[in-house]
Amino acid sequence: QVQLVESGGGSVQAGGSLRLSCAASGSFFSITLMGWYRQVPGNQRELVAIITESKMTTYADSVKGRFTISRDNAKNTVYLQMNSLKPEDTAVYYCYVLVPRRGSSWGPGTQVTVSS
Numbered sequence: 001q002v003q004l005v006e007s008g009g010g011s012v013q014a015g016g017s018l019r020l021s022c023a024a025s026g027s028f029f030s031i032t033l034m035g036w037y038r039q040v041p042g043n044q045r046e047l048v049a050i051i052t053e054s055k056m057t058t059y060a061d062s063v064k065g066r067f068t069i070s071r072d073n074a075k076n077t078v079y080l081q082m083n084s085l086k087p088e089d090t091a092v093y094y095c096y097v098l099v100p101r102r103g104s105s106w107g108p109g110t111q112v113t114v115s116s
Contacts, residue, residue, distance in 0.1 A: 002026040002105040004095045009110030012085055016114070020080040022095030022107055033098040034071050034078035038091035038112075045094065049080060063089075085114045 008020040024031060035050030049059045049069035057069055068081040078095065095107035 002028060002097060002099055002102055004097065004105055004107035006093075006095050006107040006110045008080075009093060009112050011113040011115065014086055014114055014116050016085050017081070017083045018085065018112060019082070020093055020095075020110060020112075022078050022097075024076040024078075024097050024099075024105075026099075026102075028099045028102055031073075031076060031097050031099050033096070035096045036069065036078070036080045036093055037096055038089075038093045039109075040091045048093065050096070051078065082112070085112075087114045087116045090114050 003025045004022055006022045008018060010018060012018055030053060032053055033050055036048040037045045038048050039045040047060055048063055049067055051057045051069045051071050066084045071078045090113050092109040093112050094109045097105050
C-alpha cells in the first residue's frame with residue numbers, strides 16, 4: 001500500500017503562484033516515477049508533469065516555462081511550483097506515483113482555482 005497526502009491547492013488570481021506538495025508513505029524502497037495530473041469536470045485527466053527517480057522531467061506543452069516539478073527522494077515528496085497561473089490552469093490536481101512491485105497510486109486530488 002502506498003498512501004499519498006497532497007497539500008498546497010487553493011485560489012489565486014491570474015499571474016499568481018501556488019506550490020503543490022505530495023508526500024508518499026508506505027511499504028516501498030523506491031519510487032520510480034512521481035508526478036502531477038489534472039482534471040476538469042467533463043474532461044479526461046491529463047498529464048501536467050512527471051519526474052523520474054534520477055530527476056529527469058517531462059512537462060505538458062501548456063505548462064512549460066511556468067511550472068517546475070521537483071522531488072526530494074529522502075522525503076518521498078514531489079513538488080509542483082506553479083507560476084504565472086492562468087484561468088485555464090483551474091482544475092483538480094492529482095499526485096501520481098509509480099512504485100516497483102506496487103504499481104500506480106493516486107492522491108485524492110487538490111483543487112486549484114485561478115480567477116481572471
